[in-house]
Amino acid sequence: MVREGRFLGQSWRFWVGAFLVYLVFQVLFWLGDAEVPVIGAIFTTYIQDVIKYVCILAMVALGLNLIYGFNGQFSLGQWGFYAIGAYASADVTYRWYQNSDPSALIVLLVGEAVALGLFLLVPRWTRGLRLPEWQVLSLYLVMLVAGAAVGIGASTALSGPIGAFLRLWPEGLAMQVIFFLSVLEGGVLAAIISFLFGLPVLKLGGDYFGIATLGFGMIVKVLFDNADAIFPEMKGARGMVGIPRLTTWPWVYAFLVLTLVAMRNLIYSSEGRAILSVRESEIAAKVMGIDTTRYKTLSFVLGSLFAGLAGGLLAHYQAFLAPNMFHFIKSFDPLIIIVFGGLGSMTGTLAGTIFWAATLEGLRVLLPTGTEAWRLVIYPVALLVIMLLRPDGLLGKREWGFLRERKWWLKPEVVEEKAKAQVQEARGS
Amino acid sequence: MKPILEIRGLTKYFGGLRAVYNFDIEIPEGALVGLIGPNGAGKTTIFNMITGIYPPTEGEILFQGENLVGLEPHEITQRGIGRTFQNIRLFPNLTVLDNVRIAYHQHAGYTLMDAVLRTPHYYRRERELTELAQSFLEVFNLQDRQNELASSLPYGEQRRLEIARALAVEPKLLLLDEPAAGMNPAEVANLMELIHFIRDRFKLTIFLIEHQMRVVMGICETITVMDFGEVIARGTPEEIRNDPRVIEAYLGRGVVLEAR
Numbered sequence: 001m002v003r004e005g006r007f008l009g010q011s012w013r014f015w016v017g018a019f020l021v022y023l024v025f026q027v028l029f030w031l032g033d034a035e036v037p038v039i040g041a042i043f044t045t046y047i048q049d050v051i052k053y054v055c056i057l058a059m060v061a062l063g064l065n066l067i068y069g070f071n072g073q074f075s076l077g078q079w080g081f082y083a084i085g086a087y088a089s090a091d092v093t094y095r096w097y098q099n100s101d102p103s104a105l106i107v108l109l110v111g112e113a114v115a116l117g118l119f120l121l122v123p124r125w126t127r128g129l130r131l132p133e134w135q136v137l138s139l140y141l142v143m144l145v146a147g148a149a150v151g152i153g154a155s156t157a158l159s160g161p162i163g164a165f166l167r168l169w170p171e172g173l174a175m176q177v178i179f180f181l182s183v184l185e186g187g188v189l190a191a192i193i194s195f196l197f198g199l200p201v202l203k204l205g206g207d208y209f210g211i212a213t214l215g216f217g218m219i220v221k222v223l224f225d226n227a228d229a230i231f232p233e234m235k236g237a238r239g240m241v242g243i244p245r246l247t248t249w250p251w252v253y254a255f256l257v258l259t260l261v262a263m264r265n266l267i268y269s270s271e272g273r274a275i276l277s278v279r280e281s282e283i284a285a286k287v288m289g290i291d292t293t294r295y296k297t298l299s300f301v302l303g304s305l306f307a308g309l310a311g312g313l314l315a316h317y318q319a320f321l322a323p324n325m326f327h328f329i330k331s332f333d334p335l336i337i338i339v340f341g342g343l344g345s346m347t348g349t350l351a352g353t354i355f356w357a358a359t360l361e362g363l364r365v366l367l368p369t370g371t372e373a374w375r376l377v378i379y380p381v382a383l384l385v386i387m388l389l390r391p392d393g394l395l396g397k398r399e400w401g402f403l404r405e406r407k408w409w410l411k412p413e414v415v416e417e418k419a420k421a422q423v424q425e426a427r428g429s
Numbered sequence: 430m431k432p433i434l435e436i437r438g439l440t441k442y443f444g445g446l447r448a449v450y451n452f453d454i455e456i457p458e459g460a461l462v463g464l465i466g467p468n469g470a471g472k473t474t475i476f477n478m479i480t481g482i483y484p485p486t487e488g489e490i491l492f493q494g495e496n497l498v499g500l501e502p503h504e505i506t507q508r509g510i511g512r513t514f515q516n517i518r519l520f521p522n523l524t525v526l527d528n529v530r531i532a533y534h535q536h537a538g539y540t541l542m543d544a545v546l547r548t549p550h551y552y553r554r555e556r557e558l559t560e561l562a563q564s565f566l567e568v569f570n571l572q573d574r575q576n577e578l579a580s581s582l583p584y585g586e587q588r589r590l591e592i593a594r595a596l597a598v599e600p601k602l603l604l605l606d607e608p609a610a611g612m613n614p615a616e617v618a619n620l621m622e623l624i625h626f627i628r629d630r631f632k633l634t635i636f637l638i639e640h641q642m643r644v645v646m647g648i649c650e651t652i653t654v655m656d657f658g659e660v661i662a663r664g665t666p667e668e669i670r671n672d673p674r675v676i677e678a679y680l681g682r683g684v685v686l687e688a689r
Contacts, residue, residue: 009547262545269544269551270530270537270558273523277531280520287480289506289535289598298541344522397522407576408552409559 004408009265014402022253025051029249048249050361052317055252056310058353059259061334062346063306066263068335069343070272071299072279074206077197077213079331080220081190081304085311086321087224087234089186090243093316094233096178097244102166103159105178108185111151115192118143137199144196179246183255183312190308191301198300202293217328224323239322247317255313259306260403263346266302268405275299279344340383342393347400352393355382432491433458433602433634434479439488441474441658448474450658452488456602461628461635463649465642465669467678471658472638473515476604480512481505492602507535511600513591515607515638521580525571525590528579529562532597562597568630569593569623585616592623596631603627605637609644617641621648646670654678 005011032043064078092108095101122143131139166174201212228236235241266272274295277285285292315321333356341352359382363375386394399405432455439452449471456462464472477483479490481502490497497505520528537558543551566572569589574582579590588608595603608624609617621644628635639645645652646666654662654669656678662669669675 004547008545265545265547266541269555270534270539271541271544273527273531274534276523276527277520277534280522281518283482283502284514284518284520285531286482286502287506287512288532288594289503290531291501291503409556 004406008261018257026249050357052252054353054357055256056313058350059256059310060307061337061349061353062259062263063303064334065338065349066299067303069338071275073296074210075213076210076331077216078307078334079326080217081194081307082311083220083326084193085186085190085308086315088189089182089312090240090315090321092182093179094243098242100163102163103155106155106158107151110154111147112188114150115144115147140196183309186312187305187309191305194304195301198297202296217331221323221326237323239320241320243315243319245319247313252313264403340393342395344397345395345399346403348393348395432456435491437489440486442486447658454653456634456636458634461650463645463652464638465645466655470655473606476606506598509601511595511598512604513595513606517587517591519579519587519591524576525579526562526575528594529565529597532594533558565593565597602634607638607640609641624648
């Protein structure tokens with residue numbers, strides 16, 4: 001094997017298989033909607049929603065696993081970035097859906113592009129200056145404000161013509177394109193904020209970092225409680241209504257598959273190994289020439305990006321957002337999932353999310369009427385028992401299927417020898 | 430010969446504790462220099478200051494004429510200093526191969542985008558650096574272990590892997606912190622051969638801390654002796670062996686007097 005598959009490191013078999021899985025569920029959902037006997041009884045709208053929610057939550061948990069499981073930074077702030085992605089994305093589509101107003105779309109698009117451009121360019125000139133940390137942080141904040149200013153300027157100038165142009169498109173198509181862009185914008189906004197937050201905070205180690213991120217999650221919730229002061233459409237603590245319901249099965253599935261493939265490709269690369277080395281031994285990593293600050297920031301930002309993207313999907317899945325959904329207690333959900341599934345295992349995170357949904361939501365269906373509340377007893381007991389039996393989580397650090405590392409660099413003769421040895425072993429026994 | 434490493438007036442206080450005081454050394458290129466002294470003499474602290482893990486309180490560390498004080502550890506490594514640790518610090522949950530490949534990170538030469546999108550450039554560089562890492566493992570006779578977890582290796586092989594990993598950063602100066610700790614006499618003999626071999630093969634300068642006199646006396650060309658953070662003697666193994674201050678530091682004065 002000279003290399004892995006042709007597209008994004010995956011073989012055509014993988015992509016066909018992924019598409020077939022999509023298709024099977026899509027057909028089941030259609031049959032469920034058509035209330036075909038048996039299938040209609042299983043794939044009710046409720047179960048369809050649970051399956052979509054599993055995909056969204058798996059993305060949040062994968063992001064957290066990158067931060068905690070792979071990089072070793074204990075974070076409780078994941079839910080805050082989820083909220084940021086959700087609200088940002090919802091605001092973009094809300095304005096278009098209700099008022100045909102593309103202003104939020106343009107502000108975020110231009111603002112984020114300018115800010116990211118500055119983030120990438122300016123450090124090239126300032127790195128040599130060895131500025132103290134607070135100056136570096138202020139510099140990035142100035143760049144962010146500059147990006148926002150350009151974004152707002154572009155929006156006042158261009159909202160009219162771009163809005164008119166988008167109205168020429170078929171209504172559904174324009175909505176889908178804006179939805180897709182809004183999810184990306186929500187994710188990137190979460191990533192930018194996590195970068196600025198991580199700059200001063202990531203050098204705290206262990207539990208201290210966890211508490212700081214917990215504080216971040218609380219701040220985000222309080223901000224959205226009072227967001228109506230600036231953005232009346234978010235309606236503060238009463239909750240944001242009127243978001244178009246656009247998160248369909250193909251969208252969540254595509255986002256989850258691409259997240260998984262991207263994360264797998266990252267982990268099995270030199271960048272990914274650098275992230276892992278920080279978890280394994282920070283001092284040894286430094287002495288191996290690895291800029292540990294850079295890789296802590298990288299995994300924190302990417303993990304938050306995943307959470308932000310998932311947030312955008314969540315907003316258009318529920319068509320309703322309230323700050324209470326992002327209460328910090330909820331931020332333990334992804335933490336439970338990744339510890340349960342196995343810190344440092346992507347397969348484990350998927351399995352953990354499915355377990356989480358199966359016990360909390362599946363039992364709601366399975367338990368006889370009137371005893372549903374018992375799932376809140378069964379769930380923690382199951383957690384306890386499984387953690388006692390498997391202290392490293394369901395899968396430990398193991399991976400299955402396409403999430404495994406393919407040793408494509410092995411020399412052909414080594415592979416041949418191994419195959420021969422296996423054949424001989426099989427003959428001998 | 431011009432020195433590759435020159436340390437002047439290096440001092441480190443941990444609060445009120447004086448760990449190292451006014452330490453000087455000049456290491457010529459290609460030399461094999463030993464640093465010995467009783468427990469707590471400040472030897473490892475010196476290594477930690479050279480590699481940037483602790484900032485020195487005072488003094489300067491010149492590596493090929495450049496002052497390393499104030500640089501980040503990874504920047505110091507990139508300038509050509511590799512090291513091992515007294516208590517082995519491998520990446521325990523990663524494979525033997527990945528332990529060495531991480532050391533090649535600074536030479537990987539592809540970006541995050543290359544990795545995520547799996548560009549041809551990624552495959553080319555990844556293959557090259559994997560083959561380099563494998564050739565290193567072969568030198569250290571660890572190639573059959575490459576897919577095992579580092580934590581599953583026996584002690585002696587973990588030591589060898591740590592040296593292999595330190596060499597993979599392609600250093601000009603290698604710092605070995607008690608490489609023979611916990612080894613039996615046969616393993617120590619192997620290690621001494623190995624150290625000679627890597628110096629000749631990789632054209633290195635080696636600076637090592639050691640407790641076992643047999644190792645230091647056997648391989649080092651010059652030896653510096655420390656006690657309570659200060660240099661008490663320096664010279665060839667022969668000179669050190671007969672230096673009364675060294676004997677005193679190791680055995681104590683009373684014992685020496687009684688022996689007479």
